[in-house]
Amino acid sequence: MPTSSLPALPIRRLTLRDLTACADLSEDRGWPREEHKWGLLLTAGTAYGIDDPGGGLVTACVVTEYGPRDRPELGAVGMVLVARRHARQGVGRRLMRHVVTTLGTTPLTLHATPNGRPLYEELGFEVTGRAEMLRGRFTPGGPVPEVTTRAATAEDLTAILRLDAEVFGVDRTHLITRLPAFADQIRVAEENGRLIGYAAAWPNMDTHVIGPLIARDTETAAALITSLAARTDRPLRTDIDVRHEALLTWVRARGLASVAFNAVMTHGIPDLPGDWTRRFAPLTVAAG
Numbered sequence: 001m002p003t004s005s006l007p008a009l010p011i012r013r014l015t016l017r018d019l020t021a022c023a024d025l026s027e028d029r030g031w032p033r034e035e036h037k038w039g040l041l042l043t044a045g046t047a048y049g050i051d052d053p054g055g056g057l058v059t060a061c062v063v064t065e066y067g068p069r070d071r072p073e074l075g076a077v078g079m080v081l082v083a084r085r086h087a088r089q090g091v092g093r094r095l096m097r098h099v100v101t102t103l104g105t106t107p108l109t110l111h112a113t114p115n116g117r118p119l120y121e122e123l124g125f126e127v128t129g130r131a132e133m134l135r136g137r138f139t140p141g142g143p144v145p146e147v148t149t150r151a152a153t154a155e156d157l158t159a160i161l162r163l164d165a166e167v168f169g170v171d172r173t174h175l176i177t178r179l180p181a182f183a184d185q186i187r188v189a190e191e192n193g194r195l196i197g198y199a200a201a202w203p204n205m206d207t208h209v210i211g212p213l214i215a216r217d218t219e220t221a222a223a224l225i226t227s228l229a230a231r232t233d234r235p236l237r238t239d240i241d242v243r244h245e246a247l248l249t250w251v252r253a254r255g256l257a258s259v260a261f262n263a264v265m266t267h268g269i270p271d272l273p274g275d276w277t278r279r280f281a282p283l284t285v286a287a288g
Helices: 003-008 016-028 035-044 093-103 117-122 154-168 218-229 246-255
Strands: 011-012 046-051 055-068 074-082 108-112 124-136 150-151 186-191 194-204 207-215 236-241 259-265 279-280
Touching: 003 011, 011 093, 016 035, 016 046, 016 055, 016 074, 035 055, 035 074, 035 194, 055 093, 055 246, 074 093, 093 108, 093 117, 108 117, 108 194, 117 124, 117 154, 117 236, 117 259, 124 246, 154 194, 154 207, 186 218, 194 218, 207 218, 218 236, 236 246
Parallel strands: 074 108, 207 236
Antiparallel strands: 011 046, 046 055, 055 074, 108 259, 124 236, 124 259, 150 186, 186 194, 194 207, 207 279, 236 279
């Protein structure tokens, strides 16, 4: 397709019917297909893309909005991809401008790779934090965290949603209520019958991704990770806010190695809402 034709191609909303095309686009850029994650994002969020007349997608991205449906308080942008054959032709910039314009005054956030960061800065996003991606086989060792954890039950959902909204700073019921079907494990930490943390482990290719990870403190976060790791034979992966230095030191000592750093960026707000001291890892960087 001639480069001159790209600006004329319409941007449209993507649906679950586009899951295979989205996974193909990921694979085209050297990313894992991540069909399980794409399925969640396409149903919980709003996806945008441009069709390639020759088949497949030219570009795609997903925005997951939080807060009241009629006036969202935060939008998380993720999975911004451009097909290799159309790279460096302004397609990603055009799609992101469409997203920013469409969301209007809604504050936005995203996790940016070093390659993507210049584009987002051009569009008005600012770096407000960093997250470290880690991956590896968990090796138990050292003192066992003295925090009680157990498998979550349906009766815990109300308390999980309450804690999540308090820590995340914005209601994301429509995403968290999908966790029981999306994750292989959800575990909670308790103290005197009160919920002080929760975490999930969900399948992503050959790994289990730990996220969200919300906990009262580092010891609680470590206890949740330990309990999740004990119930899987897959390598673990997670993305931890770099301000949680103690937890990062702890997970590295237990076999997880640094893979990459991503910049946490915001648009329209000086920082993310909520309590970062209890927000250790996102469900996925694509959804905040």
